[in-house]
Amino acid sequence: MSRIKxxxxxxxxxxxxxxxxxxxxxxxxxxxxxxxxxxxxxxxVITGDIVDGTSPLEExxxxxxxxxxxxxxxxxxxxEKYSFYNExxxxxxxxxxxxxxxxxxxxxxxxxxxxxxxxxxxxKITNLINQxxxxxxxxxxxxYHIPIFEPLNLKKWNIFLMLxxxxxxxxxxxxxxxxxxxxxxxEGLYNYLNKYYVYCCSGVGTNGPxxxxxxxxxxxxxxxxxxxx
Numbered sequence: 001m002s003r004i005k006x007x008x009x010x011x012x013x014x015x016x017x018x019x020x021x022x023x024x025x026x027x028x029x030x031x032x033x034x035x036x037x038x039x040x041x042x043x044x045v046i047t048g049d050i051v052d053g054t055s056p057l058e059e060x061x062x063x064x065x066x067x068x069x070x071x072x073x074x075x076x077x078x079x080e081k082y083s084f085y086n087e088x089x090x091x092x093x094x095x096x097x098x099x100x101x102x103x104x105x106x107x108x109x110x111x112x113x114x115x116x117x118x119x120x121x122x123x124k125i126t127n128l129i130n131q132x133x134x135x136x137x138x139x140x141x142x143x144y145h146i147p148i149f150e151p152l153n154l155k156k157w158n159i160f161l162m163l164x165x166x167x168x169x170x171x172x173x174x175x176x177x178x179x180x181x182x183x184x185x186x187e188g189l190y191n192y193l194n195k196y197y198v199y200c201c202s203g204v205g206t207n208g209p210x211x212x213x214x215x216x217x218x219x220x221x222x223x224x225x226x227x228x229x
Contacts, residue, residue: 013220015165016203048077048145
């Protein structure tokens with residue numbers, strides 16, 4: 001008889017909403033509607049590029065998220081560093097989102113959640129992780145926008161899972177060739193020794209034109225079961 005695994009933690013992974021000139025509060029409402037259909041979610045994480053930096057957002061862009069009663073943690077992607085940075089920061093500070101901002105938190109004594117904002121220096125990112133990572137018996141989960149660390153790299157920090165986005169799964173031809181060339185981890189779940197994992201989600205928004213021919217928009221739902229602990 002197979003052993004029944006008791007569910008411990010369910011994470012909703014959002015990335016690359018790219019809200020701006022093309023997508024706005026209508027897309028946000030659609031995302032929230034889909035999230036509300038998921039049962040037993042424990043937390044939501046957003047791994048960057050919430051905005052696309054092409055235009056300022058409306059004041060009520062994120063209002064639909066007020067219906068969400070579970071914690072929502074986010075980090076900056078590269079797009080948050082584009083134009084309208086100050087406006088974006090002010091607007092996000094008015095939401096019920098929690099900016100991890102290069103911090104490590106203990107979430108309900110179940111996981112260590114590490115959030116690192118985008119930086120173009122990989123060395124700086126590495127140093128930040130070395131400084132803030134917590135040494136205890138809880139699984140370490142890293143949020144970083146670009147999947148720059150392969151599962152093998154995560155072993156030295158004992159990071160069980162990294163959640164990323166950025167690639168859009170290639171989005172459309174021929175952009176997918178560029179994204180594949182620049183990113184060893186392109187889309188989906190990667191693992192080393194069935195112990196260290198990277199999940200790169202294709203995200204819900206689009207980069208540039210609102211079209212996808214090479215990938216589908218996705219919201220990631222990650223279930224951690226008791227054997228992950």
